[in-house]
Amino acid sequence: xxxxxxxxxxxxxxxxxxVVLFSFNAGHHASEFTGFSxxxxxxxxxxxxxxxxxxxxxxxxxxxxLLAAFCGTAAALGLQRVGTRTRxxxxxxxxxxxxxxxxxxGISTLVALVQLFAVVNPFLASLWPTDQPPRLAxxxxxxxxxxxLFSMALxxxxxxxxxxSLDRNLVExxxxxxxxxxTTFRSIVLxxxxxxxxxxxxxxxxFSFDDFIIAFFVAGVQTxxxxxxxxxxxxxxxxxxxxxxxxxxxxxxVLVLLAQWQxxxxxxxx
Amino acid sequence: xxxxGYKPDPDNATGGRKSAGSxxxxxxxxxxxxxxLMTALLLAPATLWLVVFLVLPFVAIAIFSxxxxxxxxxxxxxLTFAQYANLPARAxxxxxxxxxxxxxxxxxxxxxxxxxxxxxxxxxxxxxLILLALIxxxxxxxxxxxxYAWIYILGGRGIPALLAYVGIEDLRLINTPGAVLxxxxxxxxxxMILPIYVSxxxxxxxxxxxxxxxxxxxxxxxxxxxxxxxxxxxxxxFSLVMILLLGEYLIPTLLGGGxxxxxxxALVDLFLQSRNWPFxxxxxxxLVLVSVVxxxxxxxxxxxxxxxxxxxxx
Numbered sequence: 116x117x118x119x120x121x122x123x124x125x126x127x128x129x130x131x132x133x134v135v136l137f138s139f140n141a142g143h144h145a146s147e148f149t150g151f152s153x154x155x156x157x158x159x160x161x162x163x164x165x166x167x168x169x170x171x172x173x174x175x176x177x178x179x180x181l182l183a184a185f186c187g188t189a190a191a192l193g194l195q196r197v198g199t200r201t202r203x204x205x206x207x208x209x210x211x212x213x214x215x216x217x218x219x220x221g222i223s224t225l226v227a228l229v230q231l232f233a234v235v236n237p238f239l240a241s242l243w244p245t246d247q248p249p250r251l252a253x254x255x256x257x258x259x260x261x262x263x264l265f266s267m268a269l270x271x272x273x274x275x276x277x278x279x280s281l282d283r284n285l286v287e288x289x290x291x292x293x294x295x296x297x298t299t300f301r302s303i304v305l306x307x308x309x310x311x312x313x314x315x316x317x318x319x320x321x322f323s324f325d326d327f328i329i330a331f332f333v334a335g336v337q338t339x340x341x342x343x344x345x346x347x348x349x350x351x352x353x354x355x356x357x358x359x360x361x362x363x364x365x366x367x368x369v370l371v372l373l374a375q376w377q378x379x380x381x382x383x384x385x
Numbered sequence: 386x387x388x389x390g391y392k393p394d395p396d397n398a399t400g401g402r403k404s405a406g407s408x409x410x411x412x413x414x415x416x417x418x419x420x421x422l423m424t425a426l427l428l429a430p431a432t433l434w435l436v437v438f439l440v441l442p443f444v445a446i447a448i449f450s451x452x453x454x455x456x457x458x459x460x461x462x463x464l465t466f467a468q469y470a471n472l473p474a475r476a477x478x479x480x481x482x483x484x485x486x487x488x489x490x491x492x493x494x495x496x497x498x499x500x501x502x503x504x505x506x507x508x509x510x511x512x513x514l515i516l517l518a519l520i521x522x523x524x525x526x527x528x529x530x531x532x533y534a535w536i537y538i539l540g541g542r543g544i545p546a547l548l549a550y551v552g553i554e555d556l557r558l559i560n561t562p563g564a565v566l567x568x569x570x571x572x573x574x575x576x577m578i579l580p581i582y583v584s585x586x587x588x589x590x591x592x593x594x595x596x597x598x599x600x601x602x603x604x605x606x607x608x609x610x611x612x613x614x615x616x617x618x619x620x621x622x623f624s625l626v627m628i629l630l631l632g633e634y635l636i637p638t639l640l641g642g643g644x645x646x647x648x649x650x651a652l653v654d655l656f657l658q659s660r661n662w663p664f665x666x667x668x669x670x671x672l673v674l675v676s677v678v679x680x681x682x683x684x685x686x687x688x689x690x691x692x693x694x695x696x697x698x699x
Contacts, residue, residue, distance in 0.1 A: 116499055116502075116503055116507065117503070117507075119499050119500075119503075120499065120500050120503045120504075123496060123499075123500050123574070124516075124519060126571065127519075127520075127523050127571070127574065127575075128519075128523075130531060130534030130535055130538060130571070131523070131526075131531065131534065133534050133537065133538065134530065134533075134534045137537075185430075186430040186431050186434060187431065189426075189427045189428070189430060189431065190427065190428055190430070190431035192427050193424050193425075193426075193427030193428035193431075194428070196420070196423075196424045196427075197424060197428070205428075205431075205435075208435045208439060208440070209435070211439060212435065212439050214628060214676065214680070215439075215632075215673060215676070216628075216629070216631060216632020216633075216649070216672065216673075216676065217632060217634075218632045218634050218648075218649045218652050218653070218669075219446075219632060219652075219669045219672060219673055220439075220442075222446065222652055222656050222665060222666075222669055223442030223443055223445060223446045223669065224438060224442045225656065226442065226445045226446055226449060226460075226662060226666065227438075227441050227442035227444075227445040227446075228442075230445060260434070260437075260438055261438060263434065263438075264434060264435070264438045264439055267431060267434055271431065318525070321525050321526075324527075325525075325526070325527035325528070325529070327527075327528075327529050327635060328634050328635065328649070331653070332656065332657070341527065341529050344529060344530070344533075345529060345635075348533050348536070348639065356533075360527075360530040360533075363526075363527060363530060364526050364527075364530060367522075367525055367526040367527065368522050368526065370525075371521060371522055371525040371526075372518065372522075375518060375521065
């Protein structure tokens with residue numbers, strides 16, 4: 116059994132190791148390792164399209180994860196205060212946001228937004244005083260919103276779980292001692308759910324940064340890193356992609372470890 | 386919907402305002418009103434998001450799916466079930482998905498179970514967390530980046546080139562159903578391992594000892610106790626992986642090379658290339674319905690399993 120487990124870990128990590136190894140390959144061909152070099156990192160980081168895609172991805176992931184962490188935490192807190200029916204409805208919708216395949220989220224958001232823009236843009240144009248009215252179009256906003264949907268559901272669930280295991284006695288004690296609700300929230304509830312919020316943020320960031328299929332549909336003219344990488348793969352694998360993949364893999368590993376650490380952190384003693 | 390997020394007693398809502406002065410008789414009413422307002426404010430952003438980016442889009446493709454394709458592509462209003470009647474035109478995509486999703490999930494399960502078992506019951510304590518982290522990390526790193534490594538490995542200069550040295554020539558690995566299956570196991574293994582691990586870790590070890598004490602062989606202890614009690618975890622993992630596989634696009638695209646395509650590939654084609662939005666919408670709705678059916682069946686089996694377990698333990 117041990118041998119089997121070792122084999123499975125090898126299976127999981129060998130392809131990743133291969134990508135990392137070949138990112139340091141001096142030669143151009145993927146088939147043979149001709150020597151150690153960091154030239155592909157230099158080439159990757161001086162490719163304006165690649166850097167642009169990387170910047171877009173960082174911006175989109177940060178914004179959507181921040182929005183998701185904020186709205187998701189608020190929703191988790193709000194769900195503590197509603198009846199079972201409302202809660203069940205929310206749980207069903209949040210579950211749907213997580214379970215519905217990304218490809219369906221992508222196309223349905225595309226369809227809905229295109230229809231919406233077709234209505235809103237002429238309306239905006241008729242109201243606008245000058246000749247150049249703002250036009251709503253697919254782009255940063257639509258990717259952020261579509262990623263945020265999944266991320267918000269994720270954060271709501273993680274924070275909700277944490278709230279469920281919150282020590283109620285502390286909250287009651289706090290209000291018995293005449294703390295205002297705001298003070299109770301700041302000094303009792305917030306410190307206890309903070310690790311869950313941070314973990315949710317980091318996971319949301321990772322999700323958004325890695326997502327290809329949703330962004331593929333709603334990106335409009337924008338490019339994110341996964342879209343760029345996908346297009347490059349279709350054109351034929353280049354060592355540049357190995358370099359950028361290695362950077363992204365390392366960043367993801369750090370973020371996941373941070374999230375795990377935050378989730379596993381003991382509640383601060385009161 | 387945020388306003389319906391709570392049930393405002395009309396008496397409270399107005400009463401709260403009336404008592405806003407210095408009427409000491411109704412201090413509670415004002416605080417109830419405030420509490421409800423606070424709840425609504427907390428839920429408002431999430432509600433807005435869910436409505437605009439989940440409910441509304443779903444309604445949109447539901448409407449599109451009974452429409453017609455406009456001559457220049459896109460959508461034209463109509464009320465017809467022609468799109469649904471046309472579903473057999475994409476039968477291959479459905480067939481591939483409906484075969485490779487359960488087979489892939491099953492293959493994942495067969496590989497994942499021994500790993501989860503080892504992690505939960507056999508691994509040395511100080512190694513357990515490290516090994517678990519090693520399982521989780523690939524799951525949160527980009528599926529795209531992880532899958533594309535296999536293009537090298539299975540491609541002409543990878544394993545086939547190595548096999549040519551030992552005399553096996555002309556072996557095609559990439560762009561076959563086998564390659565897609567391998568990609569599926571590789572991509573979704575962590576997701577299968579984790580729920581099984583959780584259910585095995587909660588397992589009461591005393592049951593195993595009791596079973597052995599009562600003369601059961603290791604095999605019958607495994608079948609009667611360990612496997613039995615981990616079935617809810619198995620079901621969770623299986624249904625999760627299966628549902629995600631139903632909407633998979635990247636793995637068949639990268640490793641199936643246009644020869645093995647899934648429903649996801651059909652959707653990308655219909656929306657981004659041939660621009661037949663109504664037909665694509667009908668396929669998307671069908672896909673969601675299939676996912677819901679799978680979830681319901683999985684839920685039924687899970688409740689039955691946990692019900693059976695309760696009876697057994699009494």
